[in-house]
Amino acid sequence: MGWAGIYLNSRTNVTIKNVRITMFYWGIYVYTSSSISITGNYITNNTIGVYIT
Secondary structure (H helix, E strand, C coil): CEEEEEEEECCEEEEEECCEEECEEEEEEEECCEEEEEECCEEECCCEEEEEC
């Protein structure tokens, strides 16, 4: 199991679309970012699916 499938730190205007994310601690980890779009993804078997802080 990896740490994060997708890690965004201090990013703006990012789209995550139609991605398969499995077997991570965090499927998607978003930290101090803005205008993030997460749509149509398959996020399974992660400890935490999407974490936004």
